[in-house]
Amino acid sequence: xxxxxxxxxxxxxxxxxxxxxxxxxxxxxxxxxxxxxxxxxxxxxxxxxxxxxxxxxxxxxxxxxxxxxxxxxxxxxxxxxxxxxxxxxxxxxxxxxxxxxxxxxxxxxxxxxxxxxxxxxxxxxxxxxxxxxxxxxxxxxxxxxxxxxxxxxxxxxxxxxxxxxxxxxxxxxxxxxxxxxxxxxxxxxxxxxxxxxxxxxxxxxxxxxxxxxxxxxxxxxxxxxxxxxxxxxxxx
Amino acid sequence: xxxxxxxxxxxxxxxxxxxxxxxxxxxxxxxxxxxxxxxxxxxxxxxxxxxxxxxxxxxxxxxxxxxxxxxxxxxxxxxxxxxxxxxxxxxxxxxxxxxxxxxxxxxxxxxxxxxxxxxxxxxxxxxxxxxxxxxxxxxxxxxxxxxxxxxxxxxxxxxxxxxxxxxxxxxxxxxxxxxxxxxxxxxxxxxxxxxxxxxxxxxxxxxxxxxxxxxxxxxxxxxxxxxxxxxxxxxxxxxxxxxxxxxxxxxxxxxxxxxxxxxxxxxxxxxxxxxxxxxxxxxxxxxxxxxxxxxxxxxxxxxxxxxxxxxxxxxxxxxxxxxxx
Numbered sequence: 374x375x376x377x378x379x380x381x382x383x384x385x386x387x388x389x390x391x392x393x394x395x396x397x398x399x400x401x402x403x404x405x406x407x408x409x410x411x412x413x414x415x416x417x418x419x420x421x422x423x424x425x426x427x428x429x430x431x432x433x434x435x436x437x438x439x440x441x442x443x444x445x446x447x448x449x450x451x452x453x454x455x456x457x458x459x460x461x462x463x464x465x466x467x468x469x470x471x472x473x474x475x476x477x478x479x480x481x482x483x484x485x486x487x488x489x490x491x492x493x494x495x496x497x498x499x500x501x502x503x504x505x506x507x508x509x510x511x512x513x514x515x516x517x518x519x520x521x522x523x524x525x526x527x528x529x530x531x532x533x534x535x536x537x538x539x540x541x542x543x544x545x546x547x548x549x550x551x552x553x554x555x556x557x558x559x560x561x562x563x564x565x566x567x568x569x570x571x572x573x574x575x576x577x578x579x580x581x582x583x584x585x586x587x588x589x590x591x592x593x594x595x596x597x598x599x600x601x602x603x604x605x606x607x608x609x
Numbered sequence: 610x611x612x613x614x615x616x617x618x619x620x621x622x623x624x625x626x627x628x629x630x631x632x633x634x635x636x637x638x639x640x641x642x643x644x645x646x647x648x649x650x651x652x653x654x655x656x657x658x659x660x661x662x663x664x665x666x667x668x669x670x671x672x673x674x675x676x677x678x679x680x681x682x683x684x685x686x687x688x689x690x691x692x693x694x695x696x697x698x699x700x701x702x703x704x705x706x707x708x709x710x711x712x713x714x715x716x717x718x719x720x721x722x723x724x725x726x727x728x729x730x731x732x733x734x735x736x737x738x739x740x741x742x743x744x745x746x747x748x749x750x751x752x753x754x755x756x757x758x759x760x761x762x763x764x765x766x767x768x769x770x771x772x773x774x775x776x777x778x779x780x781x782x783x784x785x786x787x788x789x790x791x792x793x794x795x796x797x798x799x800x801x802x803x804x805x806x807x808x809x810x811x812x813x814x815x816x817x818x819x820x821x822x823x824x825x826x827x828x829x830x831x832x833x834x835x836x837x838x839x840x841x842x843x844x845x846x847x848x849x850x851x852x853x854x855x856x857x858x859x860x861x862x863x864x865x866x867x868x869x870x871x872x873x874x875x876x877x878x879x880x881x882x883x884x885x886x887x888x889x890x891x892x893x894x895x896x897x898x899x900x901x902x903x904x905x906x907x908x909x910x911x912x913x914x915x916x917x918x919x920x921x922x923x924x925x926x927x928x929x930x931x932x933x934x
Contacts, residue, residue, distance in 0.1 A: 512692060512693075512696055513696050513699075515692070515696070516690065516692055516695075517709075518661065518685070519659050519661050519685060519688075520685060520686075520713075520759075521682050521683075521684075521685030521686035521688075521713055522709065523682055523713075535698075535699065609699050609700035609743065
């Protein structure tokens, strides 16, 4: 039943977002709000937000999953705690500072924002990948080797499927966090829903502020439900 | 045939050899039991056969070929491997588990599919009901059957079994042992079977290698081990009651006296105990004690009485082997 209920919840959350947008656009407080909030503009910012989150999460997946796999191979096993500690340290630096620092290297725009978000998405995926692989019973991988499976086949047909649900849980956490953090991109000209919040704050219009804050929250909740479904499906 | 020649294994940082100068020959089509307490080197010995562990020195030959000269993957694909708790892949169905080795061997899909059905039939599981189940939907005994089926999938001439029935309850274990022996009668594989359970070794083995501290202390048939334990360690391992255990190795059908039709007629209707041909002499003794008579009748599969077994017969059989301890 869970599988049926979560798409419903996702649709429900989505419609709340749509209704809020419609309400603000059709009943603006004043002409300033009417000019600032149009369907086109909200849609554009939403897409930008999506792009920021999608790009950084994808980058995080393609870096931390292979890294996690490498760090669970016998030869590199001893490096795992050190790498994990390093990523942990990166995580403790305030996100705004990372965003600001990356501007120093790459100038303004969406690129520094994506790099900053990527660094934040690394840790949950990496640590979950490590745990996922470490939890595979060594007796099972030994059986796989003993039966005559080649090393890469053991990895892809036995270990990876068994760790998949754990890895998905990491991706779920990373994406949900990133949706919230992506608001910061607005400070470096990266766009996204942060633009609405900053604008709403500058012109002191509650409608704009609330809409800009509510939409990312709804997005995060929807993403959480979506990835929860995938995570459950990945479970054996 | 599998042959160990002066095989030594010492793990790095250890002061003594895990396996010390081991020489062993295992005939094709027989079951060789490696038995001993934990840490005696039995599992290490077995894992050297499929190169999961490399010997420090010495050679292992299969069919006259040194396994060092054989490609590891090729070697392992020709050896069935079963471990305790079977090592079934939990994310794959029963059918997919069985299909692993045939898949690695590059068989065609329909050949693999019919092989899965054939093997599930062999281990007495209904293919239709079981091939799409996941391992966690199976009981311990069923998992073990699937484990056996998976190990047999590529039709390997050799099977390695590492305490395969160790995690089962005693009743299921006894049934699995019987069934495995029945399957072995059909398939005649060369089997290396590791166990710490001497009773299991006596029941299943054609030969038994008793290991202690990495060395073989006795290598002989179950009957010989029971009647002539080579040293106190082996006697202690067997744990006494040798004669009763010897009786458990004899089948009524093999040691009974055949009856003439007239005698059969006479026996009909008498209240004495009746056992099947495959019952052990131990069962016969128990039956005699129960009925208070000095003999029991033996019947064939059609429940016709064909022979008789008496107490003197049992006495003589056990004495012939001359218990020395």
